[in-house]
Amino acid sequence: MAGHTPTFSVIIPTYQRQELLDRALASVQRQTVSDIEVIVVDDAGSPPATVPGDRRITLLRQDVNRGKSAAINRALELARGE
Amino acid sequence: MAFLDDDDEWAPTRLQTALVAHRHTGCDVVILGLDQAPFDASEDSPARRIPPAMLATREMLGHMGTTTVRRTACMNFNASYRASQDLDWTLRMRQAGTSYAGSAAVEWSWGRHEGPRHKNDQTARIAASYRLLDEHSDWYAAHPAALAYRHYRLGVMHLQQGERRQALNCLMKSVMARPRVEQARLTSRILRQAISGR
Numbered sequence: 101m102a103g104h105t106p107t108f109s110v111i112i113p114t115y116q117r118q119e120l121l122d123r124a125l126a127s128v129q130r131q132t133v134s135d136i137e138v139i140v141v142d143d144a145g146s147p148p149a150t151v152p153g154d155r156r157i158t159l160l161r162q163d164v165n166r167g168k169s170a171a172i173n174r175a176l177e178l179a180r181g182e
Numbered sequence: 183m184a185f186l187d188d189d190d191e192w193a194p195t196r197l198q199t200a201l202v203a204h205r206h207t208g209c210d211v212v213i214l215g216l217d218q219a220p221f222d223a224s225e226d227s228p229a230r231r232i233p234p235a236m237l238a239t240r241e242m243l244g245h246m247g248t249t250t251v252r253r254t255a256c257m258n259f260n261a262s263y264r265a266s267q268d269l270d271w272t273l274r275m276r277q278a279g280t281s282y283a284g285s286a287a288v289e290w291s292w293g294r295h296e297g298p299r300h301k302n303d304q305t306a307r308i309a310a311s312y313r314l315l316d317e318h319s320d321w322y323a324a325h326p327a328a329l330a331y332r333h334y335r336l337g338v339m340h341l342q343q344g345e346r347r348q349a350l351n352c353l354m355k356s357v358m359a360r361p362r363v364e365q366a367r368l369t370s371r372i373l374r375q376a377i378s379g380r
Contacts, residue, residue: 107197107201108183108184108197108200108201108250109183109184109253110184110185110186110197111183111184111185111186112185112186112187112188113187113188114188115188117188117189120188120189121188123191124186124187124188124189124190124191126191127186127191127192127193127194128186128192130194131192131194131195131196131197131198132194132195132197132198133197133198133201136197166261167261167264167267168259168267169259169260169261169262169263169267170259170261172185172259173258173259173261176183176256176258176259179183179253180253181183181184181253182252182253
């Protein structure tokens with residue numbers, strides 16, 4: 101997938117809400133547009149967030165809790181969506 | 183770019199609807215779920231460019247979960263905001279001249295729960311509102327309806343905190359910025375309570 105530009109980058113900051121995150125991610129995986137990348141940024145929650153095994157999903161983890169904006173910015177650095 | 187809070191969910195066609203809207207309008211930003219004319223939910227058109235009049239009266243057009251942005255137009259968020267960062271981002275995007283389109287399609291659900299939040303409690307929201315009014319003072323000065331709404335929101339938040347004096351001050355500013363029945367009614371009620379000592 102190197103060099104591929106997905107139609108959308110979906111950015112999800114998360115903090116200690118695994119059950120809700122699972123539901124949010126499931127709703128993204130059900131999208132009719134499948135050419136997407138999903139970047140989840142765990143804002144140093146405990147326990148750490150986990151994501152389903154899906155090559156479109158990337159999980160990043162902040163070393164300390166920096167807030168939602170910093171989490172989104174970290175994802176924006178990596179995002180390749182159109 | 184699309185944004186989703188970890189406690190929200192999308193309908194399966196949410197991104198498809200946004201994609202069609204981006205291509206149909208050529209706009210950098212698309213917001214779904216707009217409920218005002220000319221975005222009548224009964225119309226068939228997938229999206230329309232948001233008219234300047236609507237951009238002038240509303241500071242925030244939709245939740246970030248309903249917003250998609252072309253990567254080339256997407257600004258970073260200001261990480262020093264611990265609340266209302268989406269509003270700061272929106273105002274900066276708007277002042278940069280970004281083109282906006284909207285659709286009435288509602289394909290997002292807002293999670294309601296009592297779990298931990300991203301440090302955006304009421305005190306942080308109040309502080310962020312004052313900071314927005316300060317840092318975007320020129321924009322608010324040119325948009326009295328939005329200025330009135332921001333002061334009104336501040337008044338309501340102060341009231342919820344039991345800070346009646348600050349609430350009254352903000353509500354008075356809201357009424358002065360743009361007299362509206364709802365704001366004037368609430369201001370009057372607080373004023374009566376203050377006079378009667380309740």
